[in-house]
Amino acid sequence: MNSAVLLSVRGLRVVHRSTGLLARTEQTAVDGVGFDIARGETLALVGESGCGKTTTARAILRLIDADAGTVRYDGKDLLALRGEALRRHRRQMQIVFQDPFTSLNPRHSVGAIVAEGLIVHDIARGAEAEARVARLLEEVGLSVADASRYPHELSGGQRQRVAIARALAVDPEFLVLDEAVSALDVTTQAQVLALLARIRAARSLTCLFIAHNLAVVQQIATSVAVMYEGRIIEQAPAAALFAAPQHPYTRALLDAVPVSDPRDRHVRIPLAGDPVTGRARARGCAFFPRCPHPLKNADCTTAVPPLGEVAAHAFAACIKVHTNLETT
């Protein structure tokens, strides 16, 4: 394993269980997910609603339990951490959630929200904590005076800046951004993205960036993993993935993004159907029912296609892509 790897996930599996009146249901939200993130890199986990990207992040952060797999952080087995060791570890990895309206406690002032981590982790108290909060607020583009305000007095963009300041307070080296700019208006989104890029560089952060907007991902990610139905179906350095997507789902996903110039309008054949989230998964490739690949056939339904190498550092889980590579 590369020594620069900070986070290494292998075979991650998360099953959502619910016990209803009549039946217990089990739904595998994440299955066999694995990836490495090197120090200073930003891996984007992309996919549509219900593909398992948020569940993956939550399992890595130990916010929910994984059913199988390993998660190593700087060599340390995260899934084995308990009690005080887990609590201490949380300082290293922080998260910014999508919705700053629900992720900030409405009864706490901005100052109290940002200072909480400092106090919980015994980093600073009193005047020292106040001074740190002031510096953090300035770092995220807010002012010291904002410390005494409450979340409802702030705009969506300002709240998200508070959420970022809160995450940075404990000086983490790893940041999970779970659709952190998705709920923002486009001009605010651009500002917050620019802020995140600055902070990432200044603090040498390693990031897991969860998003559904591929244009946003292209701006910030160094590598990209595309998820479909709980599995990674393609993974590659960002430049390679956007220049030469291999998996038919990745291609369809990119093609579905609206053009950014009316002169680029083109006839497209939208991907048919919906992901079959939660329903009985077909055997073999989960994308098979919607797949537009010209060579798709019964072979695709015999086994789950493995994530195989298609180019240097680029992987795709499609047997037809691999067949094509072998014959050309």
Added chain:
Amino acid sequence: MTALLSVDNLRVAYADRSGERRAVVDLSFSVEPGEIVALVGESGSGKTATALAIMGILSSNARVGPGSAVRFEGRDLLTLPERELRDLRGRRISMVFQEPAAALNPVMRVGDQVAEVALVHGERSTTRARDQAIAMLDRVGLPDAATRYRAYPHELSGGMRQRVMLAIALLLKPALVIADEPTSALDVTVQAQVLQLLLELQKESQTAVLLITHDLGVVAETCSRALVMKDGRLVEEASVDALFHAPCHDYTRELLAAMPRLVRPRVVA
């Protein structure tokens, strides 16, 4: 050509604890028959208040200012009695909302919700209304429409629910559809399906569409003309091509600069 819809000096204000908040200020624009016009703006720009004012469905704490007029097919919707408005809604002018899960009646079969439009507007035969609804559900791409007619909204995916909304809105081939962020709650592959369907239906029924969106990509993809709103005011009106290539207003330029743009892969045939 006479405009199908012409909005003149529209003012909308909401009463709240601290007094009055102006949502729309002196807004004037028109929509020609069969054209697709984008109403673009960020949260709080007044685009949804504009739509609700045109439809006459503003909430009770909203007030339309004196001097405002909304002319549609020669009549002023703002002064029309509720009974006549009801006759127009669903037949000549209809609306598609962002959240089909919230807009559809959760305890009514989706097919009945489509058939209801025909029944409310003069169809006497429930059988004919039902057949019309099935045909429309089939047209909007609901697989096995005759069976899905009996489904409840929660049994359908988000994309399918929005197809049902389009079926309801376009059943009687209205002259104007106001679509308020119709694809914003959908995933990108489903958004592409629904936008394409909207364009097909628009073409077939020669309906004009006022497409309300915050997404300039959706505008670039579908509209011929665009109106840009900021803080309740119209700041720019232009053809979509001019808007993207020669924006006049600073705010439009700011929006365009902030728009995340995907640099596309070279297409290999």
